[in-house]
Amino acid sequence: MKTNEIYDTIVLGLGPAGISAAIYLKRFNHSVLAIGLDGGSLKGLHHIDNYYGSFHLSGDDILNNGYAQAKALGIELKFEEVVDIEVDSIVHVKTNLGNYEAKTLFLALGLGRKKPNIGRLKDYEGKGVSYCATCDGFLYRNRPIALLGEGKLMEEEYDVLSHISDKVYVLTNGKKVDFKVKVNENEIDHLEGEEYLERIVFKNGESLHVDALFIANGLLDTFKSAKKIGLAVNESDELIVDENGKTNVPFIFAGGDMISGVKQIAKAVDDGMKAAYAIHKLLSSKS
């Protein structure tokens, strides 16, 4: 491997947490390289109304604003896919296109949602199908709503939705789930509706009229390479960090949806900022 510039920090992830960290680090006068794929969980979302300052913006608008903001400050962005991370006295990041090195690393690669195998699901994403009750529940006040999921995430989403509508149907898509309200365990075949979601059709031929389907399945394991370098995770597969985003591996910090807490932009942006302050402190003490 030829000798590269060793950056003060490599940020992995170009969403709210990553870009927020990069902005602060650059402002603190550190050299920063930010790497990630375009997108993440904001991609394709129609309206983001609950992030302060985001008035009438889509998820794509917010992502693009973030890229523009970072570039305007002179932050180097690379739209590449991370394929490996190695740590010795410094951090080595390998992408599909290159190798990069840094003294510190900020991990904010977000999470992948596990999507159930339901016919025409994709057709209604943003048109009745949502992956976030806090974000979109508001749109369906007192309307019939279905919630499909399991585990702690499903319980949290139910808590939000049950305050918005008294017609919340809990679906399990064939799984046996023990929950505080009656659940519908029928397997789902496909979704229907003119333009927006109108009906959930089950494999037994029955159907359910709803205006929205909230999906709260478990989270994909996006942490394979993170785990490989010895990062500790909790039982929900979130990276364990201290109050400044510091992981158990020296020089590695993390934030956003990879760590615990609500999956909200406001929290991710704050995570990035907090970690940047801590990384700045660490870099200052090393130099």
Place this chain on the structure above:
Amino acid sequence: MKTNEIYDTIVLGLGPAGISAAIYLKRFNHSVLAIGLDGGSLKGLHHIDNYYGSFHLSGDDILNNGYAQAKALGIELKFEEVVDIEVDSIVHVKTNLGNYEAKTLFLALGLGRKKPNIGRLKDYEGKGVSYCATCDGFLYRNRPIALLGEGKLMEEEYDVLSHISDKVYVLTNGKKVDFKVKVNENEIDHLEGEEYLERIVFKNGESLHVDALFIANGLLDTFKSAKKIGLAVNESDELIVDENGKTNVPFIFAGGDMISGVKQIAKAVDDGMKAAYAIHKLLSSKS
């Protein structure tokens, strides 16, 4: 006093923390009234570059976006001055124009900066004079910078500025201050400069060429009425809260610049969101 509507939550303060809390509470389907004066520490700031999503926006743009965002969600805003708060089984807020009542209160009235008595200071605010090194220090990389202040705030600002420029002059404006670098204890008379700040002129006739003057004095006591209702404060006059923004007084939460932590929009917005989740939980358990 005639009977008013009792809101689920009154939010005091229309800045990032207050509006963020109001947005989330409204989304959680609670009745919210937000009260405050137009402005706060964002008012009149030329560029806010370090808040994710705020690309080429001024402080006023961000505040106005926040008002529009809140109104679009149906949140009631009142531009009134809070003159008194009383707490019994509910919270009573008195403004210059009316009386309001709520089950819970979110306090985010920001802080007032103590401004030193320096001639023409106001003429150069946003044109060389700044109250936030993290926000504006970046603009003066390797330029001569003066820092006026005392206490912990000054030390923190020095730490930021000394990484940006090796020409940072610490001024005390007549006070005896013991600091790790040599300080200039001369009293300041006034500021000079064509359009932007160029010179600090001392009372002894000497002058200092700088491109920027950062002011890091102690904070005004904006907490008189807060203290009156028994809210605990720390030695820096910040309200003491738990990790969800809950104060020591039942049903009262706080966030933003009134509590500890960096005085940054990202942190204030997250404070507001976190408190809204906690208030939602509290209101749900009461009903």
